[in-house]
Amino acid sequence: AQSVTQPDIHITVSEGASLELRCNYSYGATPYLFWYVQSPGQGLQLLLKYFSGDTLVQGIKGFEAEFKRSQSSFNLRKPSVHWSDAAEYFCAVAGGSYIPTFGRGTSLIVHP
Amino acid sequence: DSGVTQTPKHLITATGQRVTLRCSPRSGDLSVYWYQQSLDQGLQFLIQYYNGEERAKGNILERFSAQQFPDLHSELNLSSLELGDSALYFCASRPRGGSSGELFFGEGSRLTVL
Numbered sequence: 080a081q082s083v084t085q086p087d088i089h090i091t092v093s094e095g096a097s098l099e100l101r102c103n104y105s106y107g108a109t110p111y112l113f114w115y116v117q118s119p120g121q122g123l124q125l126l127l128k129y130f131s132g133d134t135l136v137q138g139i140k141g142f143e144a145e146f147k148r149s150q151s152s153f154n155l156r157k158p159s160v161h162w163s164d165a166a167e168y169f170c171a172v173a174g175g176s177y178i179p180t181f182g183r184g185t186s187l188i189v190h191p
Numbered sequence: 192d193s194g195v196t197q198t199p200k201h202l203i204t205a206t207g208q209r210v211t212l213r214c215s216p217r218s219g220d221l222s223v224y225w226y227q228q229s230l231d232q233g234l235q236f237l238i239q240y241y242n243g244e245e246r247a248k249g250n251i252l253e254r255f256s257a258q259q260f261p262d263l264h265s266e267l268n269l270s271s272l273e274l275g276d277s278a279l280y281f282c283a284s285r286p287r288g289g290s291s292g293e294l295f296f297g298e299g300s301r302l303t304v305l
Contacts, residue, residue, distance in 0.1 A: 111291045111293075112292075122193060122195070122281060122296030122298045122299055123283075123294075124193070124296070128290065174291060175291065177285065178224070178239060179236075179291075179294065181226075183233040184234075
């Protein structure tokens with residue numbers, strides 16, 4: 080069975096600081112990996128995805144993520160956080176079933 | 192705007208009642224997914240439909256049912272409601288030819304059971 084662990088429930092950063100949100104997955108084969116963002120009162124929006132190839136993937140809003148097979152990780156990064164990045168971030172894994180399994184989410188708080 | 196439309200946005204009802212949540216997928220998308228989001232369970236997959244047929248079931252209670260109609264809109268029916276059914280219910284659609292896990296989500300229907 081596939082699963083995702085996001086170890087951090089909350090992360091607080093100052094505006095302009097760098098960000099890294101952690102994600103560990105469990106899946107028997109090569110996974111499809113995703114990061115989604117949920118702003119208050121909104122649905123989830125896809126930030127970026129990894130299927131194969133280059134292990135560093137770029138997404139929207141200046142986010143990137145790196146796939147590390149040896150660590151079963153897919154951490155999300157951003158070099159400089161903006162106040163508008165405050166939201167809930169979800170990591171997800173999917174396989175041949177086409178049904179993504181989501182982590183519990185990490186709430187990002189941005190201080191001015 | 193994801194292109195996925197969900198109604199109603201908010202719903203308050205009493206225990207024992209029945210409600211229907213409606214979802215219209217993005218134009219051209221054949222797959223519809225329903226998820227339940229709650230504080231204690233996180234995002235839980237309920238059920239998936241593809242072009243009118245049920246494709247996969249997740250943690251969906253027997254009191255819940257769903258269907259996808261010929262025009263591809265979907266409805267999630269929740270009956271004999273309990274306090275614990277209070278949650279945000281999301282519908283999502285997958286692009287035709289889209290990759291596994293790549294979904295477009297609606298804004299959700301927030302159900303409160305009193």
